Amino acid sequence: MLGIAAALILLAAPPSGGGEILPDRELVPFAVAGGEIPAPLTATPGDPTRGREIAAGRQANCLACHHMPIPEERFHGDLGPDLAGVAERLTEGELRLRLVDPKRIDEASVMPAFYRAHGLTRVARRYRDRPILAAQQIEDVIAYLMTLTEP
Numbered sequence: 294m295l296g297i298a299a300a301l302i303l304l305a306a307p308p309s310g311g312g313e314i315l316p317d318r319e320l321v322p323f324a325v326a327g328g329e330i331p332a333p334l335t336a337t338p339g340d341p342t343r344g345r346e347i348a349a350g351r352q353a354n355c356l357a358c359h360h361m362p363i364p365e366e367r368f369h370g371d372l373g374p375d376l377a378g379v380a381e382r383l384t385e386g387e388l389r390l391r392l393v394d395p396k397r398i399d400e401a402s403v404m405p406a407f408y409r410a411h412g413l414t415r416v417a418r419r420y421r422d423r424p425i426l427a428a429q430q431i432e433d434v435i436a437y438l439m440t441l442t443e444p
Contacts (some may be wrong), residue, residue, distance in 0.1 A: 320410060321428045323393065329386030330393060334408070334428035344437025347430050353407065355434075362441060373404060378444035388435050393427075407431060 312390070321334045334338070348355040349363050356366055358373040390397060393408040406413065407426045426434070 320408065320424060323389075325390060325397060328398065329384060330389065331386040333385075333432055334389070334393075335432050337429060338430070339429075339432035339434070339436025341433070341440050343430075343437040344433035344435065347426070348437055353426060353430075353434065358404065359417040362443070367368050376438065376441055378441060380439045380442045381444070385435055385439060387429065388438050392431050392434060 323330050323332065323334060345363065347353050348361060349366050355361060355376070356363070356369050358370040360369040360371060360375045360377070362377050363369075383391070389402070394406040395402040395404040395405065405425060408424045408428065408431050410422050410424050413421075
């Protein structure tokens, strides 16, 4: 199962020069408290429209593992939980920790750390020493996920 998830993530990653902006190497400091990252990573509020585009796009590739209420996209995954209604189940802070570093919640998680740069294994060369998503992209995805209140 882990091999399939890793293959999906690697296959779905856009080739070099794919047009997306690679995040800066410098990570914004954050604090984990009570199973969440309560404070946003940026001073700019997340944009749910951009967050939806990121979630459906190839850089984050959420659809490889999750079913999401994005009907125009085909081939939703079922390895991870269905994200419909996720805003009713998790807080912004809980979602932030799951996106930043899901292994802090479950060491066996196959979900990639989208905002971690060090101590990772089996990382595509283009993401070595840099996060998959920038801090603002994380906040945009969270803003989108917080709109998902209907199961």
